[in-house]
Amino acid sequence: xxxxxxxxxxxxxxxxxxxxxxxxxxxxxxxxxxxxxxxxxxxxxxxxxxxxxxxxxxxxxxxxxxxxxxxxxxxxxxxxxxxxxxxxxxxxxxxxxxxxxxxxxxxxxxxxxxxxxxxxxxxxxxxxxxxxxxxxxxxxxxxxxxxxxxxxxxxxxxxxxxxxxxxxxxxxxxxxxxxxxxxxxxxxxxxxxxxxxxxxxxxxxxxxxxxxxxxxxxxxxxxxxxxxxxxxxxxxxxxxxxxxxxxxxxxxxxxxxxxxxxxxxxxxxxxxxxxxxxxxxxxxxxxxxxxxxxxxxxxxxxxxxxxxxxx
Numbered sequence: 001x002x003x004x005x006x007x008x009x010x011x012x013x014x015x016x017x018x019x020x021x022x023x024x025x026x027x028x029x030x031x032x033x034x035x036x037x038x039x040x041x042x043x044x045x046x047x048x049x050x051x052x053x054x055x056x057x058x059x060x061x062x063x064x065x066x067x068x069x070x071x072x073x074x075x076x077x078x079x080x081x082x083x084x085x086x087x088x089x090x091x092x093x094x095x096x097x098x099x100x101x102x103x104x105x106x107x108x109x110x111x112x113x114x115x116x117x118x119x120x121x122x123x124x125x126x127x128x129x130x131x132x133x134x135x136x137x138x139x140x141x142x143x144x145x146x147x148x149x150x151x152x153x154x155x156x157x158x159x160x161x162x163x164x165x166x167x168x169x170x171x172x173x174x175x176x177x178x179x180x181x182x183x184x185x186x187x188x189x190x191x192x193x194x195x196x197x198x199x200x201x202x203x204x205x206x207x208x209x210x211x212x213x214x215x216x217x218x219x220x221x222x223x224x225x226x227x228x229x230x231x232x233x234x235x236x237x238x239x240x241x242x243x244x245x246x247x248x249x250x251x252x253x254x255x256x257x258x259x260x261x262x263x264x265x266x267x268x269x270x271x272x273x274x275x276x277x278x279x280x281x282x283x284x285x286x287x288x289x290x291x292x293x294x295x296x297x298x299x300x301x302x303x304x305x306x307x308x309x310x311x
Contacts, residue, residue, distance in 0.1 A: 065130075094272065131227075137189065145214060196220075235268075
């Protein structure tokens with residue numbers, strides 16, 4: 001591993017924590033912190049529990065969606081094995097180092113002798129299907145928010161044209177992964193719907209009786225922003241977006257931040273449960289360093305190439 005990469009791996013996590021702290025500080029300067037504190041002190045824990053169950057259910061379906069892409073390239077694992085690996089990956093996304101996707105690629109590569117690139121694209125397209133679902137549900141919510149003043153025919157055209165273009169690219173360049181297109185993307189919509197249900201439960205924990213659609217749409221926008229890995233542990237980015245969205249949609253700022261902050265707490269709590277498989281389960285080996293993973297994958301891929309018959 002070269003010096004630049006070593007330096008980046010050293011400063012990456014502290015830098016993300018620094019960015020998160022800066023974003024949270026900015027958000028707290030924009031909202032009434034006392035109001036936010038009051039929201040947490042008066043939360044209905046029953047609805048918070050329902051929000052947690054809803055998010056956990058979304059992760060069950062999310063791991064099931066990934067299984068569709070893995071099976072399309074001949075990786076036939078059981079649902080429960082894949083779910084345990086998925087939860088462990090969520091933990092390593094928080095823990096740092098090789099990261100959750102890198103760890104899954106490493107283990108699956110080692111067990112199933114598939115080329116690294118093929119497994120990588122399975123995980124990547126799984127994420128892309130989630131982005132498509134975000135767009136699909138966002139379009140539905142746009143139709144429910146007259147304030148945006150976007151013509152309905154234009155919205156529907158963008159959805160249909162975008163989906164058609166997306167399917168064409170998948171079929172043209174990634175047809176091997178496209179065997180379960182409808183099933184995988186139906187699962188993606190279910191994942192995002194359950195996460196929105198989690199947001200609804202969080203709002204209901206405050207006896208919310210207003211319009212849900214502005215909060216839900218803003219949450220989806222913040223979820224897209226959170227994909228950019230500039231912060232740590234999922235905190236900061238969503239709250240930053242919700243602070244600005246609250247002024248556009250005239251949402252209560254403290255409540256908007258309460259929604260995303262609580263959602264981040266829930267997702268972090270669920271992710272931390274993957275620590276069980278690190279210290280208690282002997283089913284999975286500890287995560288390698290990035291250098292060890294790269295070296296193994298290079299050697300393993302080279303071995304596959306050498307074993308392949310010449311054309």
